[in-house]
Amino acid sequence: MRKDIAFLAIGMAISFLRAPTHGQSATPPTQAGAKRPNVIVIVADDMGYADLGCQGAKDVRTPHIDSLAANGVRFTDGYVSCPVCSPTRAGLITGRYQQRFGHELNPPPPGQASTEGLPLTEKTMADYFKQAGYVTGAVGKWHLGYQPAMRPTRRGFDEFFGFPGGSHSYVDARADANNPILRGTEPVNEKEYLTDAFSREAVAFVNRHADKPFFLYLAYNAIHGPMQSPESYKEPYAAIADPKRQTMAGMLAAMDTGVGQLLDALRQRNIEDNTLIFFISDNGGPTAVNASRNHPFSGFKGQVLEGGIRVPFIVQFKGRIPGGKVYRQPVIALDILPTALAAAGISVPADRPLDGVNLLPYLTGEKNTAPHETLYWRFGPQAAIRRGNYKWVRRDGEEKLFDLAVDPAEQHDLSADKPQLVKELRAAWQEWSAGLAEPLWQGRRARRAPGEPRPAVPNRPAGQRRGQRT
């Protein structure tokens, strides 16, 4: 046998031995001796599409989050699978449309008897990473179940610092006995401004585990209400006339500072290039509540219009993905899990199909097609589907069709001009919807945290009923 053929045969045999098998962690596709990549998923809360410098904001400054885009890829058409907090997180952390397992609506606020949460039959991103030998940590807002069995340390995370509910005071750790700040499973009386505390804990996690592969889920509750910012963060924004926007700018500055501290920690440990970092908001801005902005879209948090579901979405992976790129094909938060698992060489059991797609080959240029032919939304009575640039929306029993390429603000209904397309898209949505579970609970508007103003909906589109938001 020729020497080169012999080497080829040996190489193939090794590849075969290393091939991922169902239900087992696979040897990562990295060079021998190379360390498996770290993964960090940063989730912002209620941040609008236009609230970052790299997304066009002029009155606020977000240099550290912007640097992720400069050194990575910014998605123009990045979506979440729901326009409110908890269902989006359920989709993100499982890689599956959350309606498949009934997590369609926000759960009621935490109470002594709350049983709602991510079904225990679902496998989380942390479960996959933990099984593959990663150290796993969650910092920040959980909102995927309140009972001990549903909290992060029982859902694949080795470590947790944060709160189980959907919102929290930034200045009073004991504001809600049903929603304490926890370290692991123990309540703590955190004294620092909460966003700073979450950044501190994220940096500490990296410093503790820099020598082994880790997965960190950093879910800030900024810039969700209550609107609370230290003067030190607000002061640079004295020129912003709207006091709510000024407070929001301060809350955002705290988060951006924290992202900068996290990046510094990675650099000091010389692991930034080998760390895959996602940044995303969990839904569009509730503009009247937190003075966020969804420009150029119409719609808000709670709606399947673009303003509720298209969000800031960035990935940085210096060692693998060229920086400074803008990616324009539609992607969705469900893609984060399969992308991260692929980067780490972790396989997914075939009996648990994911709806997300591994984006790496699209971002490196190996693949030039669209990652998704179709994206779907179902949120109570609201429905939407996007195929190519066309988007069909049903709200209040009224169907509309938009061409997002020329009408991103969804102002010009084309349904009368293109009835055949409406029929096709409606049928495709119905087929998808028919395969989903019924909602496990009925949504209710989350209880306001102390000091959080009653949300106004002055911009509610004509025809939308009060109480549709959850």
Ligand code: CA
């Ligand atoms: Ca949210």
